[in-house]
Amino acid sequence: QVQLVESGGGLVQTEGSLRLSCAASGRTSSTYTMAWFRQAPGKEREFVAAISVSGGNTYYADSVKGRFTISRDNAKNTVYLQMNSLKPEDTADYYCATTSNPWFFGSAVRSANRYDYWGQGTQVTVSS
Numbered sequence: 001q002v003q004l005v006e007s008g009g010g011l012v013q014t015e016g017s018l019r020l021s022c023a024a025s026g027r028t029s030s031t032y033t034m035a036w037f038r039q040a041p042g043k044e045r046e047f048v049a050a051i052s053v054s055g056g057n058t059y060y061a062d063s064v065k066g067r068f069t070i071s072r073d074n075a076k077n078t079v080y081l082q083m084n085s086l087k088p089e090d091t092a093d094y095y096c097a098t099t100s101n102p103w104f105f106g107s108a109v110r111s112a113n114r115y116d117y118w119g120q121g122t123q124v125t126v127s128s
Contacts, residue, residue: 002098033104035050096119099116
């Protein structure tokens with residue numbers, strides 16, 4: 001069992017910044033690739049960013065590339081999402097996810113249904 005708890009969401013203005021955190025607990029030895037997804041009202045959950053267990057590989061949705069940065073601190077069992085230059089279209093509930101599969105790669109990184117564990121979400125609202 002792995003528990004993921006997100007924090008750091010809030011209300012910001014356009015061009016503002018937020019840093020989301022996701023703390024993992026439980027069987028953290030089973031956490032490999034970690035990712036952020038988001039879901040806006042009326043839309044499906046979409047991929048935002050992912051990072052490999054060592055942090056050596058990162059992946060971003062085109063919509064956030066250059067604005068968001070994913071990172072992780074394995075000593076703290078925490079993954080972060082630094083969000084800069086926020087836009088109203090970034091408004092969504094943001095979810096942290098991880099997989100227990102050490103061979104996780106390829107298109108699976110961007111697919112929500114390939115992740116094993118999910119946090120409860122944290123809300124991000126960007127006002128114009």
